[in-house]
Amino acid sequence: MNRDTAQINIKTPPPGPKARKWAEFHRRYAARSTYHEAFIWDRSQPAVGPFVTDVDGNVILDFVSHVGSSALGYNHPALVSMAAKLQTIDPDRYAGCDFIGAWGEDPEKSEIPTPSHLHSKLMEITSQFGFGSAFFTNSGAEAVENAIKICYDHKKNYGYGICFYGAFHGRTLGALSLNRSKKIQRDWFPQIPNIADFPYCTCRAHPCNCGWMVCCTGKEGTRSRLDHYLDPDIGLVDPEEVAFIILEPIQGESGYNVPSMEFMKEVERLAKKYSIPLISDEIQAGLGRTGKWWAIEHFGVQPDIITVAKPLRVGATLGKTELFPQQEYRISSTWGEGNALSSAIGYTIIEVIQKENLLDNATRLGKYFLTQLKGLQKKFSFIVEVRGIGLMDGLEIDSRERRDRIIRQALDRGLLLLGCGYKVIRFLPPLDVRQREIDMALEILEEAFRES
Ligand SMILES: Cc1ncc(COP(=O)(O)O)c(C=O)c1O
Incomplete structure (x- = not known):
């Protein structure tokens, strides 16, 4: 398949008969989850950039890139060739927090990037924040778990955590305690205590009326709800006991919400004022998706920790060295750190973004x-x-039913999209998307x- 000339081609609107057969086969033993049963990717058939073939031979334009986890679309030559170099090595995953995997005698001359090289590469693209440490895991949720563990350890108490309405940080028990998007993600699952939540302000006019700003008795004018909560004079909590503030610099799951600059600056101000570590969860928005390495850079805010996963293919908690536990055994992982194949691919993805100027793209x-x-x-x-920034864009529709119809109609014509939030369509094309492909999607x- 040639990307310059590839065309969308729908032979049988998905799901065709073979897609239905695969879905039925999969459903037989797969636990009920969130499967999209209409689009079934045939991994044995051609795919390039955003073009992909499904099991019924339909060529589809994929504008969701596996929810951003294939940042460069399908079969980028640099990734295919890196994977081929590693094909003959087994195991590709090992207990990497216990054993270090090298390649050759000298790390400076290594032909293959190892997890240690990926650490360095990530420090290169977080140097603007003064980061000095990285910790790898198998998933985004684990990256969040470790981010909050690092903060609790740093504060040396069982303190409070602060999150925001609409947040999504993952599905493990710690991470889901910070979710405020869909009720179904939390119901009946035990949660970590002392998590306080606040409005995530996206208002374009200020002072806003989303509930983020409040009028305070005994104080002049209005102030943010978080300012009020942390005020030692008012005494709701001791800010010393707040272990972290976590936010998505653009909310993903709850509808591609872009916060206001005032909100972001206020959160940063309070985090600095009370020395509360600020975690930017960039698992969906990070690694170039918005045109900067990190979405939080659009707001000129300095986080203390960043979590990333999907587009990197490795879960990673990145941050200021002084926050990380210095004691052995405080944080470790099973085999997350030793993911040889994914680390080499993650490293190559960053290199491709750099070499092909994909932030500009x-x-x-x-x-x-x-x-x-x-x-x-x-x-x-x-x-x-x-709304959106860079290639993380959303369309809010007037009703959920119409949103779903649009997604359905688009797929019938060969454009793969996903919903998010209540009635939003999200777009996550590959970072090297071309104008021709965007025009096809728009048509x-x-x-x-x-x-x-
Ligand atoms: C912002 C954010 N945080 C955390 C996660 C959880 O990542 P994972 O699915 O890799 O556990 C996601 C996944 O969609 C996410 O979008």
């Missing part, structure tokens, strides 16, 4: 895409809002809007 084509979407908004009054979207 995400900025430029992200602007183009958002401008075109705003043009469509003028034609279709049911589009409530177009299908417009048809889907007409039919919705």
Whole structure:
């Protein structure tokens, strides 16, 4: 398949008969989860960039990139060749917090990037925050777990944690305690104590009325709810006992919400004022997706810890060295750190982003895409809002039913999309997406809007 000439080709609207057969086979023993049963990727068939073949031979334009976990789309040559170099080595995963895996005699001359090289590479792209330590895991949720463990350890108490309405930080018990997106993700699961939540302000006019700002008795004017909560004079909590503040710099799961600059600056101000570590969860928004390495950079905010996973293929907790436990055994992992294949791929993804100037591509084509979407908004009054930064973009539709119809109509025409939040469509094309591919997506979207 040639990316320059590839065309969308729908022979049988998905799910075709073979997709149904695969879904039925999978469903037989797979635990009930969140499977998308209409699009079934045929891994034995051609795929390049955002173009992918499904089991019924349909060529589909994938604008969700496995929820951002294939940042460079399908079969990027640099990743395929790196994987081929490692193909003959077994195990590709080992207990990497217990054993160090080298490649050759000298780390400076290593032909293959090892997890140790990936540490260095990640420090290169977080040097603006003064980070000096990295810890790897198998998933994003574990990266979050370790981020909060590091903070609890640093504060040496069982303190409070602060999260925000709409947050999604993962599905393990610690991480899900910080979720405030969908109730179903938390119901009946035990949660860590003392997690306080606050509005995530996306208001464009200030002072806003989302509940983030409050009027305080005994104080002049308005102030943020978090300012009020942490005020030692008021005495709701002792800010010394707050172990961390965690936020997504753009909320993913709950609807591609972009916070206001004032909100982000206020959170940073309070984190600094009370020396509370600020964790930026960039598992969906990080690693170049928004046109900067880290989405939080768009707000000029300095985090103390960053979590990343999906686009890196490795879960990683990155941060200031002084926050990490200096004692052995405080943090470790089973085999997360020793993921030889994923670490080499993760390293190569960063190199490709650097060599191919993909931060610029995400900025430029992200602007183009958002401008075109705003043009469509003028034609279709049911589009409530177009939002996003770079290539992490969302469309809020007037109803959930219409949103679902649009996604369905788009897939019938060969464009794969996903919903998020209550009635939002999310777009996560590959970071090297081309204008031709965006134009193809826009043409299908417009048809889907007409039919919705
Ligand atoms: C912002 C954010 N945090 C955490 C997670 C959890 O990551 P994982 O699914 O790798 O456990 C996700 C996954 O979607 C996410 O988007």
